[in-house]
């Protein structure tokens with residue numbers, strides 16, 4: 001079929017070729033530039049439409065029958081409409097293809113029915129050969145194979161080449177998936193829906209005029225038995241209001257005192273375990289660390305650990321040289337030892353504040369508190385109380401009567417009753433708030449520890465709290481996070497019979513020891529996990545497949561039995577069903 005270039009047609013129509021390109025595009029033709037060609041059949045239509053009204057062909061013979069202007073306009077409209085439709089069709093098709101690739105399976109395969117599974121595979125396989133796939137952060141081997149349009153075993157082979165042993169329904173991370181895909185010549189784009197949703201949580205920068213000073217948050221750290229608990233207890237009772245008649249001091253993992261009209265917040269959680277756990281989760285709750293060193297014992301391993309944690313976090317350290325009442329107390333030896341770790345006492349020309357105290361007798365505590373205020377002042381701790389509330393979970397537990405209860409340190413903004421909140425994998429509405437004395441409060445300002453009721457689940461220590469405008473956003477993010485967590489937890493490792501477990505560990509055959517960890521409060525769970533994970537070495541990797549707050553339940557036992565795990569309980573008992581389940585001999 002004959003074709004005509006646009007610039008030729010433009011000449012014929014006595015138009016500028018640029019204008020013609022524009023006109024043609026408006027009419028729904030795909031034209032690049034004036035060098036593009038047009039099919040003859042189209043030219044007739046174009047000629048008809050673009051020839052100026054009333055103008056006839058020079059010879060008056062070949063002139064197109066002149067159409068009423070309205071008619072021409074209607075036709076053009078119609079044409080444009082069809083062009084628009086075609087465009088929309090193409091767009092939808094493209095989107096559908098994209099969606100097919102993105103159609104990530106929400107639940108692991110084994111929980112789907114066979115039929116559904118087949119359907120799913122068919123959708124993917126019908127697709128054209130992919131050069132680029134879009135996956136979410138975590139993906140099972142089978143899903144990846146589906147995306148790549150290859151057999152699952154081929155993916156497993158590639159994984160083995162990469163040194164990764166995985167079965168079909170095992171979850172691999174996006175990095176590994178990317179490597180495998182590249183072996184098949186396919187690019188991977190990691191699309192994390194959660195990350196996209198979470199972007200909505202980003203705050204506007206705070207205006208300087210809204211910044212107000214807030215109380216410093218203090219963590220007490222140090223070696224076991226050097227007097228952390230005693231010091232915290234003593235300080236708690238220095239505040240008259242804390243012990244006033246009728247004021248029930250209850251344990252919520254944090255408390256506040258007032259010194260010279262200024263507030264100080266103390267985190268009352270298991271020492272640096274909590275500190276480290278929170279840091280590991282990217283949360284920093286502490287402004288100043290009080291390092292407790294017993295004057296009769298000096299710097300010990302956990303003292304050094306505490307120093308390192310505080311330094312790594314960039315948190316200023318104030319040293320409390322404790323047990324000064326003891327006969328063998330020697331603060332100079334402590335100061336001497338501390339210099340080895342870069343902490344030089346002020347009186348020795350350094351910058352580290354050292355205060356001799358006795359948590360038992362109460363001596364030196366006032367001075368310690370004053371020093372804390374001084375350091376806090378130097379740190380210029382400020383927060384914007386006018387924004388949506390932001391905070392960190394200090395500890396959380398499941399209360400039989402009240403449901404999930406979380407102690408949260410508010411870091412920014414003001415949390416109010418009725419606020420929609422998102423905390424880790426949990427969401428909800430603040431139903432009630434209590435301060436550390438158990439008194440009901442309506443709002444909590446920055447620096448204030450507060451107990452919250454109204455969450456859908458028990459969050460984890462170190463989880464961030466976000467107050468949000470939309471309930472839906474909080475719920476969506478919480479659900480997505482939960483789904484993701486479940487998916488990771490659902491990985492079934494290779495089977496190892498329980499009887500042979502220890503024998504195999506000894507023989508070095510077992511590379512992984514699976515554990516289910518349950519404890520009475522979140523803080524303990526976190527501490528336990530930390531301790532257990534540390535116990536793992538190069539020979540045996542400790543793998544915590546599940547952890548939680550509360551009694552050991554039947555599901556815990558089921559999960560453990562399904563993955564050859566041991567159940568470890570701390571301050572909790574198995575419930576009746578769990579006991580029964582555990583007694584059933586393995587078939």
Ligand code: GDP
Nearest residue numbers: 223224225226227228229230322323358359360
């Ligand atoms: P933590 O493990 O660091 O929390 O230490 P604790 O606060 O539990 O104290 C350990 C032991 O040291 C307890 O028996 C306390 O009574 C004792 N203790 C704590 N502070 C002092 C102190 O200032 N003087 C004396 N004599 N004993 C103390």
Ligand code: MG
Nearest residue numbers: 225228229230
């Ligand atoms: Mg203690």
